[in-house]
Amino acid sequence: MPELPEVEVLRRYLDPALAGRVIQGVEVRKVRLIRPSTPAALREALLGARFESVTRRAKFLIFTLADRAKAPRFITGHLGMTGRMYLQANQDPLPKHAAVVLDLGEARFVYEDPRGFGRWTLEFDPTFAGIGPEPLSEAFTVDSLLAGFRGSSLAVKVKLLDQSVVAGIGNIYASEALFRAGIPPRRAAKRVSAAEGTRLCATIREVLSEAIELGSSMRLGFAAGNDGLFYYGSAAPIPGEAEGAVERFRVYDRAGQPCVKCGSIIRRIVQAQRSTFYCPSCQR
DNA sequence: CACCATGTTCCTTG
DNA sequence: CCAAGGAACATGGT
Numbered sequence A: 001m002p003e004l005p006e007v008e009v010l011r012r013y014l015d016p017a018l019a020g021r022v023i024q025g026v027e028v029r030k031v032r033l034i035r036p037s038t039p040a041a042l043r044e045a046l047l048g049a050r051f052e053s054v055t056r057r058a059k060f061l062i063f064t065l066a067d068r069a070k071a072p073r074f075i076t077g078h079l080g081m082t083g084r085m086y087l088q089a090n091q092d093p094l095p096k097h098a099a100v101v102l103d104l105g106e107a108r109f110v111y112e113d114p115r116g117f118g119r120w121t122l123e124f125d126p127t128f129a130g131i132g133p134e135p136l137s138e139a140f141t142v143d144s145l146l147a148g149f150r151g152s153s154l155a156v157k158v159k160l161l162d163q164s165v166v167a168g169i170g171n172i173y174a175s176e177a178l179f180r181a182g183i184p185p186r187r188a189a190k191r192v193s194a195a196e197g198t199r200l201c202a203t204i205r206e207v208l209s210e211a212i213e214l215g216s217s218m219r220l221g222f223a224a225g226n227d228g229l230f231y232y233g234s235a236a237p238i239p240g241e242a243e244g245a246v247e248r249f250r251v252y253d254r255a256g257q258p259c260v261k262c263g264s265i266i267r268r269i270v271q272a273q274r275s276t277f278y279c280p281s282c283q284r
Numbered sequence B: 001c002a003c004c005a006t007g008t009t010c011c012t013t014g
Numbered sequence C: 001c002c003a004a005g006g007a008a009c010a011t012g013g014t
Helices: A004-018 A039-046 A126-130 A142-149 A156-160 A171-181 A194-217
Strands: A025-028 A050-057 A060-066 A074-078 A084-088 A098-103 A108-112 A119-122 A267-271 A274-278
Touching (some): A004 A050, A004 A194, A025 A039, A039 A119, A156 A171, A171 A194, A171 A274
Antiparallel strands (some): A050 A060, A074 A119, A084 A108, A098 A108
């Protein structure tokens, strides 16, 4: 469940749920996803450690640990495309693709990932270094955005996925932000004007914070069977609460459907081997 | 069987 | 040295 908003909603669920819990057991089921990649080293490092807080940087979760001389100060986690993390009752069956399971005594912490593109790293992930400003912080400005675009002939949609330009944007919100800013996705990054950059800066903040609010307000569970995914099409119905069908995206995954602003047909193109969705008349 | 999928890294090419 | 393009990682859904 990637992209900044989904990771942030997960963070808000995990932070209070894990605070104060002590790691009493460590089971590694997918060695490929952990760094350093030896289960014994991970177990030795984490046994007895206590969770203090869960924070976020870009699409990374940062688990701060305390209470053990030998324990690392941090674990960083990345969910890749299909990673999930949640607390589970001890008697519940482990998911098929569990990667790491932590015994917390009265519950389990499960990290699962079917495709296995995510990872768990002790201390800070080395890729942290090159990450750009957090889009919802003051460090992210029109100037920082245009500086990131400067000199690049890459399409602006592709450049938005470059985490060194701005942190946390993925394939869905890149299309959404460009649509709201009225910028064609194939425009070269260096050709984005100051006026467009100003709009894009605002719409990036807008789409991300709206998604966080939506995800937070839906009170979705994160347990197995209820994946807590709120990023596709319509939301899962909330028991006892209205219809549940929430229109989340204006262009993403809407190829062939009418534009919500002008009625033109939304198009799908492929850029850097990923789908891009846009309105040919609103974005020109 | 074909194609698609929320991400990132690595290798090659220019 | 750099920027850009493409393959690769692996599994499941339609």
